[in-house]
Amino acid sequence: MNTEDPAGKHVSVMLQRCVDALAPAISAPGAVVVDCTLGLGGHSEALLTQFPEVRLVATDRDPSALRLAGQRLERFGDRATLVHAVYDELPQVLERLGIDQVQGILFDLGVSSMQLDEAERGFAYAQDAPLDMRMDQTRGQTAADVLNTYSHGQLAHILKFFGEERFAGKIASVIVREREKEPFTTSARLVELVRNAIPAATRRTGGNPAKRTFQALRIEVNGELEVLDRAIPAALDVLALGGRIAVMSFQSLEDRLVKQHFAAAATSTAPPGLPIVPEEHQPWLKLLTRGAELPTEEEIEENRRAASVRLRVAERIRNTPRA
CATH class of the missing domain: 3.40.50.150 (Vaccinia Virus protein VP39)
Structure with missing residues (x-):
């Protein structure tokens, strides 16, 4: 800006x-x-x-x-x-x-x-950036904190209710499995994992399949x-x-x-x-x-x-x- x-x-x-x-x-x-x-x-x-x-x-x-x-x-x-x-x-x-x-x-x-246009804020799924998503970067947990510390049940809940994501449970399972290999830090890896977790037929419509996951994380991070x-x-x-x-x-x-x-x-x-x-x-x-x-x-x-x-x-x- x-x-x-x-x-x-x-x-x-x-x-x-x-x-x-x-x-x-x-x-x-x-x-x-x-x-x-x-x-x-x-x-x-x-x-x-x-x-x-x-x-x-x-x-x-x-x-x-x-x-x-x-x-x-x-x-x-x-x-x-x-x-x-x-x-x-x-x-x-x-x-x-x-x-x-x-x-x-x-x-x-x-x-x-x-906030969408500044890549370093981590709100946009179209570009690789730190998983922050805080509207006020002076306080509070980041999206990476949520991904790396929430239980499977907590992740599935926010994805389902805040992201209105049909495949919330499956995506939560992938997140929990993959964070054991390496903690989440940037958005590109998350976008790719979400894309792969959603059936191919569903990916063909509705825009970027990570949109709902990013919405859910943003809503959770900022309450x-x-x-x-x-x-x-x-x-x-x-x-x-x-x-x-x-x-x-x-x-x-x-x-x-x-x-x-x-x-x-x-x-x-x-x-x-x-x-x-x-x-x-x-x-x-x-x-x-x-x-x-x-x-x-x-x-x-x-x-x-x-x-x-x-x-x-x-x-x-x-x-x-x-x-």
Whole structure:
């Protein structure tokens, strides 16, 4: 990545759609918008540019992303506050900044373009690299640690549930057998082993057969689903009345979690059959997308990484004791 041009060739996914989705909530003076997944700062830059009076708080667990996005957003001065934090820590971040509620929240989940493009991070299966996969390289276990220390049962579990891999048990057996000969350190060996463990007929479709294994390892290394399961309720808690939240997911497990949290807040909790639903049982979130919204064909042509994105948008319509 060229540090002289933090944006590089990066194309932010569904950029204008996300800005438009949040616009009604963040147009008023004094509005605060949170970019929970700053990355290279494309969405944050657009929000700050199109809403000159908005204040931005942006978090990222990746120090490299914060540094590069900081260069990109420097011209906005104190309108932008960048914080090294995981997005489930949002309530603590806002408390330290003296902010009680926010009007807009954006999540762009999954691995960032910068992380995919930097070979030494180990996220991409198309090139040989150290098996790291940590979004924050200052702490935590690496993908190599997982491969070399987890039991067969643990490996099979994460491959099946996080990678949705049909051949999880077989791949786990190969990993356990081969690590006895030599510990795993780089990605090319793992890619080849996974390819050989999957039946030839299956390898002919669906792209690189190691894709699901790499997804599973990345999710495990970064605790992504556990963090997201805490982060969405935490974000909804700090969303002001009339505030909006937009979440982009890139795989079904993430999207399912977001859907569940949104649906729970948008559904009455009253027993069925009541002639009048008490206010405390009425929904407090309104879903603004029908299911998950998909990218346009034009966007996919422009940016292939947008192909798998699913966008969900919701608005807070009622205050609750938890707010």
